[in-house]
Amino acid sequence: MPIYEYELCDGDCVVCGGRFTLYRPVNAPPLTKCPACKRPVRKVISNFNTPNKLKPLSVTDAKKAGFTVYKRTVKGEYEKQ
Numbered sequence: 019m020p021i022y023e024y025e026l027c028d029g030d031c032v033v034c035g036g037r038f039t040l041y042r043p044v045n046a047p048p049l050t051k052c053p054a055c056k057r058p059v060r061k062v063i064s065n066f067n068t069p070n071k072l073k074p075l076s077v078t079d080a081k082k083a084g085f086t087v088y089k090r091t092v093k094g095e096y097e098k099q
């Protein structure tokens with residue numbers, strides 16, 4: 019079962035501290051309330067699972083991945099690189 023991290027949408031909570039983690043089955047319905055204090059919560063998207071998205075995509079990488087890269091010219095046209 020994956021661990022999900024949640025935080026309160028607003029306010030604070032003495033029970034959960036405003037932020038908590040929970041084991042949830044993948045097919046469980048989305049958690050909308052803190053099980054302890056019943057305040058609305060939202061899921062915290064952890065960077066842990068998506069490290070690749072943090073890496074800036076360079077033109078070289080984009081070309082390697084099969085993208086056609088266009089550079090905007092001074093005239094306002096797009097030039098194929």
Ligand SMILES: [Zn+2]
Pocket residue numbers: 031032033034035036052053054055056057
């Ligand atoms: Zn709470």
